[in-house]
Amino acid sequence: MQLKMITPAPPGSKAGNRATAERWKTLLENAGHRVEVVTQYHGEPCDALVALHAWRSVDAIRRFREAWPEKPLIVALTGTDIYHHQHTFPEDTLYSMDVADALIGLHDLVAKDIPARFASKLVTLYQSADGPESFPVARAEEKNGTFGACVIGHLRDEKDSLRAAYAARLLPEDSQIQVCCAGKAHNEEWQSKADAEMVENPRFHWLGELDKAHTRQLMANSQVMVISSVMEGGANVVSEACRAGLPVLASDIPGNAGLLGRDYAGYFPAGDEQALADLLYRVETDHGFLDTLKKQVGGLAERFLPEKEQASLEQALQLAMQRCSQRN
Known part of the structure; x- marks a missing residue:
């Protein structure tokens, strides 16, 4: 698949979101996909969008969903999304969660800390590291x-x-x-x-x-x-x-x-x-x-093995495709 991945962190940044985006790009390309990491999205064609950060990426998420309502959308939830922004900026943060076909949570207690209606589209992914x-x-x-x-x-x-x-x-x-x-x-x-x-x-x-x-x-x-x-x-x-x-x-x-x-x-x-x-x-x-x-x-x-993280990414992509197909 041809994937766009949106992150708020610019190239060269040592912010966690940028490191995650670059690592996911490598893992998804290892699985045979083509991935472009961007900081802005204006409706360009792709097979699916992966957005890091529900609140900070809401403009890109909104543009993608309006331009391509029939295509899969995956949103990765950060700590500030879960424990801050969904309470202080609920309209935008919950919009991103709602329109996503799959959500990625980075620890196994995320389901307890987001609205229960989103549990069915949540995939737990443990970020990997070198040995x-x-x-x-x-x-x-x-x-x-x-x-x-x-x-x-x-x-x-x-x-x-x-x-x-x-x-x-x-x-x-x-x-x-x-x-x-x-x-x-x-x-x-x-x-x-x-x-x-x-x-x-x-x-x-x-x-x-x-x-x-x-x-x-x-x-x-x-x-x-x-x-x-x-x-x-x-x-x-x-x-x-x-x-x-x-x-x-x-x-x-x-x-x-x-x-x-x-x-x-x-x-x-x-x-x-x-x-x-x-x-x-x-x-x-x-x-x-x-x-x-x-x-x-x-x-x-x-x-925290890389192959397990790659499998979780593929699981999220498959879930998004499945839910997208059912929705359409």
Whole structure:
């Protein structure tokens, strides 16, 4: 099929939506389709449209549905779609969900958080990541006797990006934990907050936006990863950590629990830096607990294989075609 894929993130962006679009393009082309990733859509012909983000892509979705009412439309739901925009901008967000022939959710609790009438067209897709062979070896000289906790993702409100830094301030003096944060500041306010935190907090290091190779090196040098988001649609960095065998300390929100499972041992209440500090200190000092987390993420690694993600994309496309045929 000839597919158009719409994403709000421009070429070269390290935003999650762009990375997802480029990865899906590769997977769909591996399955024999032709895919063009675009940031705008004006009604050009194609066999089907795949739109990332129900709210941000609503104009493209509307144009496609008006120009090609008989063709399949797939909409991938982001965390902000599910946990913010469907409540603050319901008309546009629910319009996109309503006119889609198939919806893609990135964790297995999405069905509980969207209107029940959409459940029949929801496909759960776990974003994939490369295996441990793609990660470099840890650099012993960079550890220097410390216990590394990495935070990976753009600095913005939804990610609650400095929560691990605030938690690090509460650690006992004997702790060797150092928090390294990699990501671009969403705005000047976040840049100022990160800069100020580095001045005031000797345990915190903001590295700015890193390329893939340096991000993977950071993960390899770390003993644990913190994902402190207050809302997530299903972060690919969790997939990467599981595939790399890197234990995760995660805020207890649906977008994390829907990837790691309810029995995962490394949760803390979102926004609670004291609870995160306690968890960080425990994972640093309790080797049995650290081993438990390693075993748990290792057991989840096969959930995030590229071939499984490709199969889910094909499932969504087949469902969209089927529902489209029934509708017409």
